[in-house]
Amino acid sequence: MIFVAGATGNVGSELVRALAAAGTPVRALVRDPDNARLPEGVEAVTGDLNRPETLTGPLTGVRAAFLLSGYADMPGLLAEIRRAGAEHVVLLSGGSAASGDMTNAVTRYMALSEAAVRESGVPWTFLRPSAFMSNALRWLPQIQAGDEIRVPFPDVATACLDPFDLAAVAARALLDDRYQGEILEPTGPEALLPADQVAVLAGVLGRDLRAVGLSNDEARAEMTAAMPVEYVDAFFDFYVNGSLDESVVRPTVLQVTGRAPRTFADWANAHADDFR
Template sequence: MIVVTGATGNVGRTLVRLLTEAGEPVTAVSRKITESDVPPGVRVLAADLADPAGFRPALDGARALFLLISGDFVSAAGSPADVIGRVLDDARSREVWRVVLLSSQGVATRPGSASHGSTARSIEDAVRRSGMDWTILRPGGFASNAYAWAESIRARRAVDAPFAEVGLPFIDPDDIAEVAALALREDGHAGQVYELTGPAPTTPRQRAEAIGEALGEPIRFTEQTREEARAQMLRFMPEPVVETTLSILGEPTPAEVRISPDVERLLGRAPRTFAEWARRNAAAFR
């Protein structure tokens, strides 16, 4: 049995499908999940990692665990690393021997940021101390971040975004899921940290154009100022997260722009392009 947390998200949903298609028994875990969210035969559990006792039943009979820590992870029971440490202690005591953590590129590139670096680093450290065979995945930005534009594209075929000409190698979440499935199912990945990026940097303007091409209709792009973007993001994100996100989008470090070879080395093919992601998900923008 393989336990997948975050099973209804952009990575987890595909990961559950891939594991099921490979014949693996899967327990899919999310805060809100029903059997209609997963392929037939998948066991489901509505639970939250912030409540280790509630999560514990997911571990019964499991041999591997995919661990996704959501950005809004909050627990009254201690720091995120302490809570995850207790989850991992429970897993090890039930003879779960493999864990794959979805972390963040920011651990290496933004170590001083609590939202993007230091908290994720503390969780990585808890995984390393777990006594289990661990693998850590550090993706950069997700292609699916473009879903934030879905409403404006559907309503007025328009995108408003800052830093129009700054490119980043966003990764297709399905590529992350494929790497995770490999690390969960196969030997040879213990103690490895994989950095996951797309095949080339794309700018916000280029991503909007790719969505327009997928729809067969032009998308009007308007470049926001940093302050305009900041005001918009503050409506749904805490200020420290907004500031770090804007720094990544507007002034990325050389490491955040660099193309990692890990996806191609592990999967035997180049990472999917943003245009491929846009074509596959065009319905979300119609």
């Protein structure tokens, strides 16, 4: 039995589908079972990742667990996983965890989550992916409102990754002990600027969309309205100070899954209805 946290999210929902398609028994952690759409045969369980004591039942009998980073009591969460007798944790972390810069709020939660997993004694695999293609869904309100898409950090290219491919890597790691003790860094197939992504979306949606780059001051104002300032600072550190280079293309998806990673056009075509 494999436990999947975040089973209704971009990555977790793809992972549940991948594992179910592989014929593996899956237990999916959801918060709202009435509205969670899961493949047939997948067992839904409820619990709160911020309250490890709610996961005792959901974790009973699991062989391996897929976990997200950054919840309130990661050591407590890992203690529940260990107590359940799980033999492997696959943790979704992020590329910045490598720097260990604890002054950056995003890096800090990733690094602390990795440390909790390492210290638990449960064998692990860490996934440090590049930015997700699904981040483009943030543009949905703008796309619905008009053709101009205001983008922060217009000069920063990312080898963005389809959550489908990240989930395929996670599935291999969960099903195959050979990745224990490894840090996998899956990326997409090419580095794209925000304007490149907007151009692809324009083609897929048959719209005259165009990207308008925000200045750093404009980006800071818009982001501060949407998230805590420590996260705004973290993204400025990544993309303006250049502490995180997500433009590097790595062969991980091909090496682990035997398939080339999907392009942004593949992702956009698969998710076109989400933008309409």
